[in-house]
Amino acid sequence: MQEAMSVAPKEKDVVPLEPEEAILRAAAACFSERGFSATSVDEVARRMGYTKGRIYHYFRSKGELFIATARFGLDRLVAEVDIAVKQDTASAKDRLAAMSRAHVLTQIRDLAFHRVMLQGVTMVVRGATTPDERDLLEEFLARQRAYEGIFRAVIRDGMDSGEFRRGNLTLMTKTLLLSLNGACFWFSERANQDKEELTQIANHLVHQALYGLGKQC
Amino acid sequence: MQEAMSVAPKEKDVVPLEPEEAILRAAAACFSERGFSATSVDEVARRMGYTKGRIYHYFRSKGELFIATARFGLDRLVAEVDIAVKQDTASAKDRLAAMSRAHVLTQIRDLAFHRVMLQGVTMVVRGATTPDERDLLEEFLARQRAYEGIFRAVIRDGMDSGEFRRGNLTLMTKTLLLSLNGACFWFSERANQDKEELTQIANHLVHQALYGLGKQC
DNA sequence: TTGACATTATACTGAGCAGTATGCAACGAC
DNA sequence: GTCGTTGCATACTGCTCAGTATAATGTCAA
Numbered sequence: 001m002q003e004a005m006s007v008a009p010k011e012k013d014v015v016p017l018e019p020e021e022a023i024l025r026a027a028a029a030c031f032s033e034r035g036f037s038a039t040s041v042d043e044v045a046r047r048m049g050y051t052k053g054r055i056y057h058y059f060r061s062k063g064e065l066f067i068a069t070a071r072f073g074l075d076r077l078v079a080e081v082d083i084a085v086k087q088d089t090a091s092a093k094d095r096l097a098a099m100s101r102a103h104v105l106t107q108i109r110d111l112a113f114h115r116v117m118l119q120g121v122t123m124v125v126r127g128a129t130t131p132d133e134r135d136l137l138e139e140f141l142a143r144q145r146a147y148e149g150i151f152r153a154v155i156r157d158g159m160d161s162g163e164f165r166r167g168n169l170t171l172m173t174k175t176l177l178l179s180l181n182g183a184c185f186w187f188s189e190r191a192n193q194d195k196e197e198l199t200q201i202a203n204h205l206v207h208q209a210l211y212g213l214g215k216q217c
Numbered sequence: 218m219q220e221a222m223s224v225a226p227k228e229k230d231v232v233p234l235e236p237e238e239a240i241l242r243a244a245a246a247c248f249s250e251r252g253f254s255a256t257s258v259d260e261v262a263r264r265m266g267y268t269k270g271r272i273y274h275y276f277r278s279k280g281e282l283f284i285a286t287a288r289f290g291l292d293r294l295v296a297e298v299d300i301a302v303k304q305d306t307a308s309a310k311d312r313l314a315a316m317s318r319a320h321v322l323t324q325i326r327d328l329a330f331h332r333v334m335l336q337g338v339t340m341v342v343r344g345a346t347t348p349d350e351r352d353l354l355e356e357f358l359a360r361q362r363a364y365e366g367i368f369r370a371v372i373r374d375g376m377d378s379g380e381f382r383r384g385n386l387t388l389m390t391k392t393l394l395l396s397l398n399g400a401c402f403w404f405s406e407r408a409n410q411d412k413e414e415l416t417q418i419a420n421h422l423v424h425q426a427l428y429g430l431g432k433q434c
Numbered sequence: 435t436t437g438a439c440a441t442t443a444t445a446c447t448g449a450g451c452a453g454t455a456t457g458c459a460a461c462g463a464c
Numbered sequence: 465g466t467c468g469t470t471g472c473a474t475a476c477t478g479c480t481c482a483g484t485a486t487a488a489t490g491t492c493a494a
Contacts, residue, residue: 035252035253035254036252037251037252037254037255038253038254121402122402167421167425168421171399171418171421171422172421174399174402174403175396175399175426178395178398178399179392179395179396179429182388182391182392182395185339185391185395186391201388204384204388204389205388205392207384208384208389208392208429208430209392209429211428211429211430211431212396212425212426212428212429213425213428214431
């Protein structure tokens with residue numbers, strides 16, 4: 001269900017999606033556009049052309065649906081970035097660059113999911129009422145912290161090797177990731193199918209984010 | 218009312234606030250904690266120890282209250298940063314550093330307002346139903362763009378003078394500002410009254426954000 | 435064929451909430 | 465004093481929505 005399920009068939013899925021994933025996609029679209037509390041379960045259902053009953057068959061509550069959506073996005077992200085982590089380059093900078101690029105490209109691909117994830121991290125914490133949801137949310141946040149930890153570790157390596165300047169590691173990591181998340185805020189998918197353009201944007205973000213860690217200015 | 222009203226008495230206001238400002242502060246707290254749609258007008262009222270009637274006496278709708286809150290925060294921000302802009306330093310980098318520092322310090326001071334502003338920019342757009350609110354929102358967004366424009370201009374100067382590397386100006390500006398907004402995402406006001414610590418955090422953010430514009434890495 | 439189970443639609447309920455109507459107290463003008 | 469006006473509280477209305485109950489349909493097994 002919310003498992004990483006390889007990398008999923010890209011783009012247009014001619015193969016009909018399993019209901020869970022179809023629901024998650026619709027949910028991601030709605031939640032990212034209107035936010036958690038402004039989105040009704042009926043709305044998510046209508047987006048798929050079906051009704052509420054279908055959703056409540058697979059998810060116990062709106063909160064659980066939200067968290068599952070965020071988690072699904074995070075799993076896909078981790079899967080992509082893990083590939084870059086395992087690359088065997090000597091330099092921490094190169095590794096971090098590869099991770100960052102994977103992060104940005106995945107984010108643009110799964111934009112709605114990532115916007116939901118951001119909501120999940122920042123705000124919605126208080127909406128999760130039932131204890132089951134609390135648990136799910138806690139688990140999601142733990143995964144999220146673990147993901148940050150991967151970047152943190154590489155940055156530390158870069159400090160040790162002298163590739164990056166020394167400084168508050170937490171702050172540096174958070175700022176780096178925030179920069180990389182830019183697309184969540186200002187990206188609008190108009191005529192942006194252009195693969196070239198997307199790559200350029202990604203490169204730019206990675207550049208600027210990594211320069212922020214550099215030594216001279 | 219939502220006018221910049223100088224810089225307002227700091228911290229503990231022994232002087233009782235005018236009702237409009239008291240409402241805006243309560244609204245900022247609620248909206249920033251729970252989001253626009255999850256916040257009820259009753260809740261904002263209860264936060265001040267009063268009732269809904271009071272709010273609807275000063276603001277015509279929840280949406281209008283929200284936008285007024287965002288605008289109030291933006292006005293205060295612009296006031297602070299304008300001081301830094303008018304500084305007569307030769308270097309674009311120094312000017313940008315001063316502006317950025319002012320931005321971050323003001324943001325930490327008015328954190329709730331800034332979180333509301335961020336919501337306003339990204340999401341809530343669709344919640345603004347009435348045409349009056351549309352107008353207000355549009356005006357707010359215009360001010361917001363103008364604020365970005367100040368930074369954009371200085372960065373361009375820095376490119377022309379060779380202090381910053383050349384690149385996509387829009388992207389660079391947005392990424393810079395996003396980095397500076399970090400506090401809105403991860404700042405939690407625990408034992409952080411320590412002025413020293415706040416200044417250090419601000420300096421760090423400014424550093425990393427500006428390094429991102431630099432030339433060598 | 436029948437019966438157990440999975441999947442989905444429809445109809446309903448109860449709560450919360452935005453916005454309104456109305457009342458009432460204080461206060462200044464004359 | 466009395467009359468208008470401002471500043472609030474209280475009570476009410478109509479709607480939206482999460483969650484549930486129930487029924488209808490399909491599917492597979494024996």
